[in-house]
Amino acid sequence: MSRQQPVVGVSEAITVLFIFISAKVLLTHIILVLHAGMNAAWAIPILDTAVALLGVWLLVSLLDRYSGRDLVQIGEHLTGPYVNLLFSLFYLAVFLGGAGLALRAASERMVAGFLPDTPISVVAFSFLLGSTVVSYLGLEAVTRSARFLAGVLVVSALALAVLTVPMWQLHVFFPLWGAGPWKLLLGALANTGDFVQILLLGLIAPFLPASKIKHVGVWGVVIGGFFIFLFILLPLLIFTFPAASELTLPSFEVARIISIGRFGQRLEIVFMPIWVFGNLIFLAISLYAGAAVLTSLCRLNDVRPFVLAVAALVMTVAFVPQNVAQTTYWSHRYLSQYSFGVLVVVLLFLHAAGAFKKGRGGGKQ
Amino acid sequence: MRRVLGVLALLLLVMLPAGCYDYSEPDEKAWVMAMGLDRGRQNVLTVTAVIAVPKNIAGSGGGQPAAGGGGKNFFTVSLEAPTLLSSLELLNAVVDRRADLSHIKWFVFSRELAEQGIGEYLAPISRFYQFRRTSLMLVCQGRAEDFLARGLPVLEDNAGKYYELMHRGWRYTEFIPFDTFHQFYYKSSAPGVVPVAMLASLERKEPVYPDNAPKPKGKYEAGRIPRQGGSSIEVMGAAVFRQERMVGTLNADETGLVKLINGTLRRTLLDVRDPKHPDKFVIMEVKPRQRPSVKVQIAGGHPSIEVDIKMEGGIISIQSGEEYEKPGNIPFLEDAVEKELLEDFHAAVAKSQELGADFFGFGLYAKKLFRTWPEWEAYNWDEKYPMASVTLHVDFKVRRIGLIHETLPQK
Amino acid sequence: MSWLKTLLQYLLYHKPRPESTVFQAGIEDKPGQAETGLAGGAGGRRQPQAAGGGGQKTSGRKKRGYSAREKFSGQVEENLSIEEILQGEVKLAYSLEENRRVLAKIFHVPQNKDVVLRSLSIGTNPPVKALLVFIDGITNAQVQNLAILQPLMVLSGLVDERRGAGHAGSVYRDLFDRVREALLPNNQVAETDTYRRVVDDVLGGNSALLIDGFNQALLLETKGWHYRSVGTPQVEAVIQGPQEAFTEQIRINTSLVRKIIRDPALVTEFIKVGKSSPLQCAVMYMANLANPDLVREVKRRLSNIRADYVQETGLMEQMIEDNPYYPAPQVLRTERPDRVAANIMEGKVGILVGGNPFAMVVPVTFWDLMQVPEDAYVRWPFGSFMRLIRYAGLFLAMLLPAHYVAIVGYHQEFIPTDLLLAMTGSREKVPFPSIVEVLIMELSFELIREAGIRIPGTVGTTLGIIGALILGQAAVAANIVSPILIIVVAVTALGSFAIPNYSFSVSIRVLRFVYIFLAALLGLLGILVGFFIHAGLLVSLKSFGSPFMAPAVPVMRKGHDYFLRGMAWQQETRPDYVEPLQERRQPRISRRWLYTRRGRQGGDGP
Incomplete structure (x- = not known):
């Protein structure tokens, strides 16, 4: 079956990228940066955005040099199949591990907040069903539905911020340096993994307008960084420093606290689309990206055979952690902390390999 | 395709009875409107739940209101339980419908329990998903079970609305604190401020004061309001907590000042002693003109706090017939109000330093002086605060004088 | 005692009489069906099947049909031979008798009273036998009498006499040519040499004239069926706006659209759709606006429908839509000429179906489905x-x-x-x-x-x-x-x-x-x-290649008319998702009078 090459517009790509980066604000582990930054933890996403922009620069310069190929194909071209397999396993780990833990965390949050008596498997299955169907429909469906629903997400996220304005405690910004400038910087470096999702750019690059990859990367990271910043700042402003760090579901609590008169209370249902759509889009992207890595690795043309397999794998990963706390700490430890460093190492290696190959004269095709 | 659809439909059918785990009709739940906690008689706690009786509130089917409004609109169940949430389970033994706490409005702690310490009861409220941080914390004089059982609303059918509206007075009076559980909770964990809770009580049957000498209303507090009639519960003033233990109460005026510094005072009426006729009162409406400015300096280990309050207001009534509304006389009134506020404020600050409880939240302004959080924590504000010197500047301006612009002498 | 016995018989026992219908369906099917079931169960795989992918269901269905087909095998064979004549583009014969025989067979003539095979002789010298074939009721008898029969039978002789026989040969090739050129004062005349075309046209209300000795037929425009006049919209009523709707006559419908778009670039192409009773479909588009690929796609889909019965817009819609499983229409059906015209002017393509008061517009987006003409x-x-x-x-x-x-x-x-x-x-x-x-x-x-x-x-x-x-x-x-x-x-x-x-x-x-x-x-x-x-x-989802949710997703150039309705002078561009040949619809400044000085005359600037 000859399917047309999917086409992803700039706007869709930016949306997908920023949702992919910032969907983690809907879960727990984002709040763990409060340990590193204390009441100035809002600065960490800002610093991380800057770091992530460097990562985007590394990634885009690689993608631009070998335009028309995705990261896996570039890796194969530069380092050969065996080393590239290693790299691809890393990409897969980022996508599938991230998706699995996110699936578990999102389902647990649904169970914790809305459906306390429903078995976690049913909730997880419904999440997986939605995301699998959409990612099975292809990259176009994923990006377009993300773009279509992004309005809902952005508007409700901003509404969440606006409706809680009366609760904001501006004294939270003091003491200004939080845990101290040095610790803040270290904390920012330790949490760069929140932006490891820029990896997605490497997989959708062939379907983007060739000259716009950098544009997409920069804006995706900046908007994603803004939302991470917002959703670290909001709990801080509302619950103030020590109390905010104990929240399991910061975004959920922010919605629960809204109280505008006797009528405007208990509004968390209104904001449920953020959590459900945000996580569904994240999962759909992850499933697609995971399948795309496998597709590239196997040099096939169609991702669809892999989507179901990847979905099954994600479901399995989701139920590896014993409990919700483990899910949170794993997400933090393995994804939010080190993964970005590994990504940078991979990219640098690829760059070096590219330079070496070029030096030998056999490089560019 | 048809086969696939068939399989899907079958799956759906299989899921339908298996699903719906959380499905429940609203008339299969018992809606708890308030919970009260007392020291137990036969167990650690006596937990009282106020459960609404919807059929008396809405009238039964057909949309017609219930004839005669026969039954009560709520009933209370008091259970002896080891913890707050174990009572939720026990409740199901007594009430046929499953108790649901998501519409809870009030948490009432008896004063006895509050003075013992309530830290262990705050944890479940912030963790358990049915509780909400927007519900209210109350400390009641006497036992919470009596307080809730006898607190029948007069104007409302729905006890939940009654409870909410009782708190709504924070918008237009000084003596009802604004703080909900949310504020209570973060203030009890943040250094630099201590929480206050609404003070409530059943009406006091015996007289509060022995004589009828003039007493400004601001000196009242819940449980000490001389009155007859009305609903049998009252809320006024606040309970001060320190280290999760109630350490004192604030009367109406002190509560107003706390709200003023916190920025939650909207308006209030002040009984000011007439500067020329000490036995008479001038009633003033008082509003903050801008947010109070609090400057904290730390010199020689002791904080010195400078509070600048700017207020404005209008004359509501002048008992003595003195022509205070004349532009030349207005400063007399302004001075009187400023003096009154200063006096109250000094008393309140003295009380807070005596209790060692910074319920004004001056510590939140002191935070600015520190560079990092660990430094701020190490400073240990709560210990330093009682030694702080507090200076206050009040600036009051009369803006309007009501519907009479000059007072005629009475014959 | 026999009457008693009869009485008893009536009272106690009534002998079941066989049902008194000739046609009985479902009875003789049963054994056949069971047989297939068995065969399928026992040796479905072993059974040598020519079709291969056909599967058991198809074979079962085929087998069930056999009994009826065997019983009426003669008729089936005849039908097949008619089919062969039509499909095989068999040429007309020279002999009029042969043609008459074939046409009578095709039209099942002795039984079928609708079809009239009118013999006549053309009044030339010598008279020539001819045959007029038409269907009674859908032809205009007036036209036939005055514009076909009268000239052929009566007036042809007059001309002959005046001119003389010798002259005729010089101007016209033969008699056939002469009949076409001179004897038929009919506004549309075509000629053909296949049965199929004859049958098609006769079914469409035309008359076919066959002349003895010629293997060609003349097709004469005599359509005259009855139709509803142009009325008010029944489904898409508006309060302010044109109050006319399409009717069942496709020619009137096209004229309603053309009445609105008076532009030579408006093209109306006719396509025959369907197999057993072909349907006239008009494809209308602006040759200078509509993307030729879109037009080609529409025509490709229409002309590749192989179906038994698509006489209705809804049926046609189901035949040409992109994704039949998806529960949203992918074709805009409307009964309003102004709506079709407005859409055609955006670069879309209108499809008018013969005999239907509903037209289709493609491609369609979600936003189109939520609009009404009155918005504008x-x-x-x-x-x-x-x-x-x-x-x-x-x-x-x-x-x-x-x-x-x-x-x-x-x-x-x-x-x-x-x-x-x-x-x-x-x-x-x-x-x-x-x-x-x-x-x-x-x-x-x-x-x-x-x-x-x-x-x-x-x-x-x-x-x-x-x-x-x-x-x-x-x-x-x-x-x-x-x-x-x-x-x-x-x-x-x-x-x-x-x-x-x-x-x-x-x-x-x-x-x-x-x-x-x-x-x-x-x-x-x-x-x-x-x-x-x-x-x-x-x-x-896509509708004729355009994304269904465009221009929201994928993000495209948005006019001021997809979610909300912009001001009329803001409607400057045509929708991006149809990729029209001209993007601009009106200049940046539509309200020129704002910029022309009051004293100056004329609209077209200085």
């Missing part, structure tokens, strides 16, 4: 407001009952306490769970609506009374549903009526039940997951 005819704030109301109606119609179920069943904390207690109190005596209540009410509402369409007009008034009783106070008073549900159902109904496109509205009504089930299953989570899948399907 009223001033822009009202146009935009009406659209907002309509979108609200769409969401209410699709999601409100589901949200009711989800919130009442799962998320009661969201309901304000007072309302919750009121609802709880008023449901105390209702025995059903909310989901059952909702289904009862929604289904009874659908029942009322369906009955309202089917009910004969004379008894129509009773329906309102019954509906008001079912959906009104009675259901509440009987403690079957809670009072608030009445409001939910009523608002849902209003919402679904606000959706302007009928088939879209129907699909939303169906989807509503899906959402209700999802809500009952998982509360709001179910609805949202369902909506996510729904959105994923929507955005990956």
Whole structure:
């Protein structure tokens, strides 16, 4: 079956990228940066955005040099199949591990907040069903539905911020340096993994307008960084420093606290689309990206055979952690902390390999 | 395709009875409107739940209101339980419908329990998903079970609305604190401020004061309001907590000042002693003109706090017939109000330093002086605060004088 | 005693008489079917099947047909031979008798009284035998008499006599040529040499003239069937705007469009669709606007339909739409010429189906389905407001009952306490769970609506009374549903009526039940997951190559007329998703009078 090459517009790509980066604000582990930054933890996403922009620069310069190929194909071209397999396993780990833990965390949050008596498997299955169907429909469906629903997400996220304005405690910004400038910087470096999702750019690059990859990367990271910043700042402003760090579901609590008169209370249902759509889009992207890595690795043309397999794998990963706390700490430890460093190492290696190959004269095709 | 659809439909059918785990009709739940906690008689706690009786509130089917409004609109169940949430389970033994706490409005702690310490009861409220941080914390004089059982609303059918509206007075009076559980909770964990809770009580049957000498209303507090009639519960003033233990109460005026510094005072009426006729009162409406400015300096280990309050207001009534509304006389009134506020404020600050409880939240302004959080924590504000010197500047301006612009002498 | 016996027989035993119909279906099928079942079960795989991929079902169906086909094998064979003549483009014969025989066979003439095979002789010298074939009732007898029969039979001789026989040969090649050129004062004459074309035209209301000795036929324009005159729109009524609608005559329909677009670039192409009774389809587009690929695609789809019966726009729509499984129309059906014209002017393609008062416009987007022409005819704030109301109606119609179920069943904390207690109190005596209540009410509402369409007009008034009783106070008073549900159902109904496109509205009504089930299953989570899948399907849907949700996703250049209605002078570009040949619709400054000085005359600038 000859399917047309999917086409992803700039706007869709930016949306997908920023949702992919910032969907983690809907879960727990984002709040763990409060340990590193204390009441100035809002600065960490800002610093991380800057770091992530460097990562985007590394990634885009690689993608631009070998335009028309995705990261896996570039890796194969530069380092050969065996080393590239290693790299691809890393990409897969980022996508599938991230998706699995996110699936578990999102389902647990649904169970914790809305459906306390429903078995976690049913909730997880419904999440997986939605995301699998959409990612099975292809990259176009994923990006377009993300773009279509992004309005809902952005508007409700901003509404969440606006409706809680009366609760904001501006004294939270003091003491200004939080845990101290040095610790803040270290904390920012330790949490760069929140932006490891820029990896997605490497997989959708062939379907983007060739000259716009950098544009997409920069804006995706900046908007994603803004939302991470917002959703670290909001709990801080509302619950103030020590109390905010104990929240399991910061975004959920922010919605629960809204109280505008006797009528405007208990509004968390209104904001449920953020959590459900945000996580569904994240999962759909992850499933697609995971399948795309496998597709590239196997040099096939169609991702669809892999989507179901990847979905099954994600479901399995989701139920590896014993409990919700483990899910949170794993997400933090393995994804939010080190993964970005590994990504940078991979990219640098690829760059070096590219330079070496070029030096030998056999490089560019 | 048809086969696939068939399989899907079958799956759906299989899921339908298996699903719906959380499905429940609203008339299969018992809606708890308030919970009260007392020291137990036969167990650690006596937990009282106020459960609404919807059929008396809405009238039964057909949309017609219930004839005669026969039954009560709520009933209370008091259970002896080891913890707050174990009572939720026990409740199901007594009430046929499953108790649901998501519409809870009030948490009432008896004063006895509050003075013992309530830290262990705050944890479940912030963790358990049915509780909400927007519900209210109350400390009641006497036992919470009596307080809730006898607190029948007069104007409302729905006890939940009654409870909410009782708190709504924070918008237009000084003596009802604004703080909900949310504020209570973060203030009890943040250094630099201590929480206050609404003070409530059943009406006091015996007289509060022995004589009828003039007493400004601001000196009242819940449980000490001389009155007859009305609903049998009252809320006024606040309970001060320190280290999760109630350490004192604030009367109406002190509560107003706390709200003023916190920025939650909207308006209030002040009984000011007439500067020329000490036995008479001038009633003033008082509003903050801008947010109070609090400057904290730390010199020689002791904080010195400078509070600048700017207020404005209008004359509501002048008992003595003195022509205070004349532009030349207005400063007399302004001075009187400023003096009154200063006096109250000094008393309140003295009380807070005596209790060692910074319920004004001056510590939140002191935070600015520190560079990092660990430094701020190490400073240990709560210990330093009682030694702080507090200076206050009040600036009051009369803006309007009501519907009479000059007072005629009475014959 | 025999009468007693007879009486007894009548009383006690009545001998079963065989059913008195000649046609019996379903009886002789049974053995055949069982046989196939056995064969399929026992040796389905071993059975050598020529078709291969056909599967058991097809073979079963074939086998079932055999008995009837065997019984009437003669007729079947005859049908096949007719089919061969038509499909094989068999040429006409020289002999008139042969042609008559074949045509009579094709038209089943002795039985079929509609077809008239009129023999005549052309009054030339010597007279020539001819045959006029037409179908009675759909031809115009007046035209036939005056423009065919009279000239041929009477006037031809006059001309002959005056001119003399010698002259004729010089001007005309032969008699056939002469008949066509000189003897038939008919405005459209075509000639053909196949039976198929003759049959097609005769079925279309034309008359075919066959002349002895010529293997050609003349096809004469004599259409004269009856049709409804142009009336007011029945489905898409507007308050302000043109009040004419398409009718059943395709030629009138095309003229209605052409009346609006007086532009030589408006092209009307005719395509025959379908096999056994081909249907005239007009494809209308602006040659200087519409993307030629789009036009080619439309024609490709239309001309590649191989179907038995597609005589209706709805059937045609199902044949050409992109994704038949998806519950949303991918073709805009309208009965308003102004709407077709406006869409054609955007670079879209209009498809008019013969005999149908509904035209199709492709490609269509979600936003088109939610628009009505009136949006453009009223001033822009009202146009935009009406659209907002309509979108609200769409969401209410699709999601409100589901949200009711989800919130009442799962998320009661969201309901304000007072309302919750009121609802709880008023449901105390209702025995059903909310989901059952909702289904009862929604289904009874659908029942009322369906009955309202089917009910004969004379008894129509009773329906309102019954509906008001079912959906009104009675259901509440009987403690079957809670009072608030009445409001939910009523608002849902209003919402679904606000959706302007009928088939879209129907699909939303169906989807509503899906959402209700999802809500009952998982509360709001179910609805949202369902909506996510729904959105994923929507955005990956295409209508004739244009994304269904364009220009929202994929993001394209947006005019001021997709979600809200912009001002008329802002409508400067044509929609991007049809990729028109000219993008600009009007200059940047449409209201030139703002910039021309008052004294100056004429509109076209200095």
